[in-house]
Amino acid sequence: MPSIANVKPMKIGVIGCGDIARKAYVPACRRFPFLEIAACADLDVARAQSFASELSIPRGCSVDELLADPSIELVLNLTVPKAHAQVATRILNAGKHVYGEKPFALNRAEGQAVVDLARKRGLTVGCAPDTVLGCGVQTCRKYLDDGLIGTVVAGSGFMLCGGHETWHPSPEFYYEVGGGPLYDMGPYYLHALITLLGPVKRVSGAARITHPTRTITSKPKHGKVVQVEVPTHVVTVMEFVQGAIFTLTTSFDVRGGHTMPNIELYGTDGSMQVPDPNGTNGSIRISRHRVHDWVEYARTHPYRDGSRGVGVADQAVAIRNKRAFRCNDAVAMHATEVFDAVHEAARSGRYVELTTTCERPAAIDPAQPDWTIDA
Numbered sequence: 001m002p003s004i005a006n007v008k009p010m011k012i013g014v015i016g017c018g019d020i021a022r023k024a025y026v027p028a029c030r031r032f033p034f035l036e037i038a039a040c041a042d043l044d045v046a047r048a049q050s051f052a053s054e055l056s057i058p059r060g061c062s063v064d065e066l067l068a069d070p071s072i073e074l075v076l077n078l079t080v081p082k083a084h085a086q087v088a089t090r091i092l093n094a095g096k097h098v099y100g101e102k103p104f105a106l107n108r109a110e111g112q113a114v115v116d117l118a119r120k121r122g123l124t125v126g127c128a129p130d131t132v133l134g135c136g137v138q139t140c141r142k143y144l145d146d147g148l149i150g151t152v153v154a155g156s157g158f159m160l161c162g163g164h165e166t167w168h169p170s171p172e173f174y175y176e177v178g179g180g181p182l183y184d185m186g187p188y189y190l191h192a193l194i195t196l197l198g199p200v201k202r203v204s205g206a207a208r209i210t211h212p213t214r215t216i217t218s219k220p221k222h223g224k225v226v227q228v229e230v231p232t233h234v235v236t237v238m239e240f241v242q243g244a245i246f247t248l249t250t251s252f253d254v255r256g257g258h259t260m261p262n263i264e265l266y267g268t269d270g271s272m273q274v275p276d277p278n279g280t281n282g283s284i285r286i287s288r289h290r291v292h293d294w295v296e297y298a299r300t301h302p303y304r305d306g307s308r309g310v311g312v313a314d315q316a317v318a319i320r321n322k323r324a325f326r327c328n329d330a331v332a333m334h335a336t337e338v339f340d341a342v343h344e345a346a347r348s349g350r351y352v353e354l355t356t357t358c359e360r361p362a363a364i365d366p367a368q369p370d371w372t373i374d375a
Helices: 019-029 045-055 063-067 081-093 108-121 135-145 171-175 180-184 186-197 310-321 329-348
Strands: 010-015 035-041 074-077 097-100 125-127 152-160 200-208 213-215 225-227 233-240 245-251 263-267 270-274 284-288 295-297
Touching (some): 010 063, 010 310, 019 035, 081 108, 171 180, 180 186, 186 263
Antiparallel strands (some): 270 284, 284 295
């Protein structure tokens, strides 16, 4: 495996000083010696300064000040969903590469504009989730490639919960345009499926808004009533280019328990249960040759304790070495079109053919140590 020991360090900036930056990206990026967090910014400059002090980041500043820093080459866009494309555009226009949180954009047109600008400026765009680079999905990828369940012909997936207003301190954006269960949690599932199966050919769907308002019961906004702008229960049927038909149900309307799997794949020689794609660990179970007993299979890959930051490191090394990277804009744009097309299909009652595609991202080497990446 090529060494990353000689990769030239890269200074990165963070826009959006929230929990995902504090708990995930900043600690993870610091585990890669060639990534240096040089500054953080927020609409609230005082918040950025406090964040910088708390996490020992050299500078907390305004967004304009961060983008004007010529030493920063790559910026993490960790803003709220409806601002993702707008902020990505500002970053690219400042001459910097961007890695953003999911979803990539609110719709196809918005996402394509970001992709086109990056191409024009000769810059790269990466997008979460990079949990697909973790132990769970990558081990399943290996077992699929090894032929343990034959050719995948079908599958099903479920992300079912009652919504976020009972625990999140500011849950409004989950019910605004750019939110909803498909745009919020769907990326974990779809990016995992693209990693496992490749791109999607066409989609259909059905969707509903069950409760037109939601009342926040968490602090500090207890009692605030939120208007729901997006479907909160979405059923998706996806036909993959390789032939598999997959049904995905995402919901903020399931307030009781359920017994459905995260992801199950059904092949010509067996079935596989894929662990929660919103994490990197979990059980991998396979049932083969019409045997109803499920057998737990060993996990073979690194990143069992988290992977947020691996996608950033992969992109940084790709920039330095002029190679492809895994959490790229083609995958993100394809996923965005799928989500947009599902809602279109739900409104129209018909299948929608996709116009975008992407390459199945390269697998992670199981021999790769934690917190390294192939050069």
